[in-house]
Amino acid sequence: MAFAEGAETSFVYNGKAQAPAAKDIIVKEGDDSTPLTSDDFTVKPEELKGTKAENGIKAVVEGAGNYKGTVAGETAEALTYNITQKSISDVSIEGIQDKYRQKDDGSAIDEPEVVVKDGDTELVLDTDYTLEYQTEDGTKLENGAADLKNAGQYKLVITAKEGGNYKDSAVKSFEITAAVDISDEAVKGEVTTSYIYDGTAKKPAAEDIQLTDGKGSVIPKDAYRIRSYKNTTKAGDNASVTVEILDSCADYKGTKEIKFTITPQDISENYSDKVTGLDAVTYNGSGQTPTVEVTGLTEEDYTVVLNSGIEMLNAQTYDVEINGIGNYTGTIKKTFTVNPANAAGKLTVPYMLEDQVYTGSEIKPDVNLSAINEEDESTYPSVNRYADNVNTGMAVVYTDAVGNYTGTFVTVFKITAKDLRDAKITAADQTYTGGELKPAVTVTDGSRVLKAGTDYDTAYTGNINAGTAKVTVTGKGNYKGTAEKTFKISAKSIAGAKVTAADKTYTGKNLTTSVTVKDGSRTLKSGTDYTLSYKNNKNPGTATVTVTGKGNYAGSVSKTFKITVKVSKASLTSAKKTSKKGQLKIKWKKVSGATGYQVYAAQNKGFTKKVKKATIKSGKTASTTLKGLTKKKTYYVRIRATKKIAGKTYYGAWSTVKKTKTK
Incomplete structure (x- = not known):
């Protein structure tokens, strides 16, 4: 059994039993056998150890699963581990404030109940740590908490007990303030x-x-x-x-x-709709005062001002103010109405008024209400309305009671037609046209202009010929009677008339001519509409006739006409050669009124070759001999009569040409 490479063999004190993990220990059944897995055993500290900070704690391996029993290793060093001291600076210090208030009597503050915890474990004073109080500069307070009297910065120093589970020290600063x-x-x-x-x-x-x-x-x-x-x-x-x-x-x-x-609460916000006692009443002739209340409030919460303190006698709407007092403020504004009483049976008006004459404007006779009781001489206010009160006929007055009474009364009156005799009539003067003249008429009644066909009809007399004509205006509708106005018809200027005058033939005497005068399509009548006079009307030339207006015409207009001279055509009777060479004997018939003749002979018909002329100065001559003609030549001969008047010669037409030949 041995520690695996990299195994954790040192632990920091945490107040709990600690031992190496099974994965960090190698356990074999023999030297060459395969190591057991971590499922085959567990590891724990030796008995009564492993919970405190100390060195050389033996790791005890205990079989699990297919194994049983315990083993602590062949040597003491082979499977030992250490639990080291924990720094007390990592623990928490409770029960001490950041600030303390200095006692007013100069005594020390209440000693803090200090609690030092490592997680959930409370450390034990004088077992795990010691404590002392120091000033900010580290000076120890000899009497401990009993010296915590003066204002200033202090420190609580927690120091780990030597040989225990902790090491180092921890500091908690706090302050005593002058509150x-x-x-x-x-x-x-x-x-x-x-x-x-x-x-x-x-x-x-x-x-x-x-x-x-x-x-x-x-x-x-x-x-x-x-x-x-x-x-x-x-x-x-x-x-x-x-x-x-x-x-x-x-x-x-x-x-x-x-x-x-x-x-104070604004009374208008929550109580405006809770005001009672302001229902309308009907006028009764005496003052009526409403009893105003506000539901939800008492008389100590508001005051009522009626019509600014003025007695509410007449029919009208009065202002009411509810003013908040005490716990309330603001104003609720309401009204109290005294309705007018019905005037029926108490008041009256005349049934019919005097007739009125049409004026062109609304006629508004004054109608006043009065009491039916004749002993009541009071004045009752009213307002009159009118209907059908402009034109002739029956008009109506509606008298509305106002103020303390209500109701409408009806009165009628008659509007009669106005006489036209005082009307002003104007009609413009006219100029003769040959037809009836009916100038537009303006009829005014004061400043009002009357309307033809509505207010009056017109009739005209003497309104065709120049002179004085008359128009008669007869009232109708809103007017009656008649009025007359004369107007002047002036003669028309004849200067614009169309005049024609026939030309005349000279006779040696003063001549008149046929004259036609037309005014438009109308032919005027001489002696009635005009007279004639002449100038330069004897000799040939331009004569003038002057048309002067008469009767329905005035002024004058002139027209010229021509006086022409008529010379008869000469008749050539013979043109023969004489016994002498180069001569022709010419004969013609005398022309009545002629004063001479012209004879032409030429070698061609156009009378342009070898022309020979002879002028005869007596109208009584009927022949002449032309001499100096070319011998044995053919000639063409013609003649015309002449007439000399006032030094001017007039010519007749050429005669028929005769052909002949000289000897």
């Missing part, structure tokens, strides 16, 4: 939660409170507890909570009363 008394004015307390009155006590918890010391530091909420409450039910600022510092708190001490406010 701040929270009752001091410098320490401020505040309830951070808001409270509204609801009939229950308001009790702030520690988490609802904030304490601040004189240096501005917030005192931890786990440093104090609630001690008592006072006045925590009713609204106001007299509620308070008293807190006291826990004994476990080293930095603070004492108690403090902290005031807080319970805000």
Whole structure:
């Protein structure tokens, strides 16, 4: 039996029995046999050992399964192992606080009940360890805990007992503080939660409170507890909570009363729909005061203000205020209505009013309510409404009682037609057209323009020819009677008329001509519609006739016409050669009125070759001889009559051409 290579043979004290594992030990039946497995045996420490720190503990092998019996090895060294001391710094120290409050009487703090544990095992003082108290610099307190009096930093030193299961030492630092008394004015307390009155006590918890010391530091909420409450039910600022510092708190001490406010509840939030006693009433002639109550509240919780304190006499809606007091605040605003009484049987109006004359606007006669009881001379307010009160006919007045009474009364009156005699009529003057003239008429009654066919009809007389015409306006609908207005028809200017004048033939006398004058399609009548006068109407040329308006026409218009000269066509009777060479004897018939003749002879029909002309200056001459012609040549001969008037010569048409030959 021997330890296997790498076997664990040293263990740290843990308060339990410890031995090497079966896998770390080699066990054989003989030197050359195969080692047993870890299922064939177990390992335990020798009797009464293996639970404390010590060296040279024998490992005892005990058969299991197919084996039995125990063996401790051939030599003491072959299967021994060690359990070493555990460092006491790994254990926990309980029962000592980080801070202690210095005693007010100068005595030592209560000695801490120190407990040292290794896991769940509590170590034993003076067996496993010793303890002593030291100052921060390591000076031992000779009297131990009895010297823990002054404020300062201290250490608790735990030292393992020599030869025991532990070694080394452990230190726990703590402090003794000069505690701040929270009752001091410098320490401020505040309830951070808001409270509204609801009939229950308001009790702030520690988490609802904030304490601040004189240096501005917030005192931890786990440093104090609630001690008592006072006045925590009713609204106001007299509620308070008293807190006291826990004994476990080293930095603070004492108690403090902290005031807080319970805000009155707004009465409108939960009680607006719980107001009673405000049902409407009917006017009775005297003041009526409602009895207002708020369900769930008492008279100590609210006051009622009716109509700002003014008596509620008349029919109307009044303001009502319910104001919270004491534990309540705010206002509930309500109304109280006094309804009007029915006026039927008490009030009346006239059945019918005097007739009214049409005005073009609404007619609104005043109608007032009065009491049926004639001894009652009171005035009763009312409002009038009107229907059918503009045009002629029966109109209606609806009189509505207002104020303290309600109801509607009906009165009628008649609207009669207005006489047109005072109306103003305008009709524009006209210009003659040959037909009836009916100018538009404007009829005004004051500022109102009347409408033809609705308010009046019109009739015209003397409205065709120039002069004075008349229009008669006859009222209808809202108007009656008649009114007249004259208007002027002016003669029409003849200047725009179309004039035609026939041309004339010269006679040597002053000439007139046939003249036609048209105004549009209408032919005017001479002597009735116009007269004529002439200028330059004797000699040939352009004559002028002037048309001057008459009767229905005025002004004048001129027209020119021509005076032409008519010269008859000459008749050539013969054209013969004479006994002399180069001569032709020409004869013609005399033309009545002619003052001379022109005779042409030429060697061609176009009278352009070898032309010979002869001018005869007497209309009484009927022949002439042309001389100086070419001998033995054929000539063509023609003649025309001439007429000279006022120094100007006029020509007749050429005669028929005759052909002849000279000798």
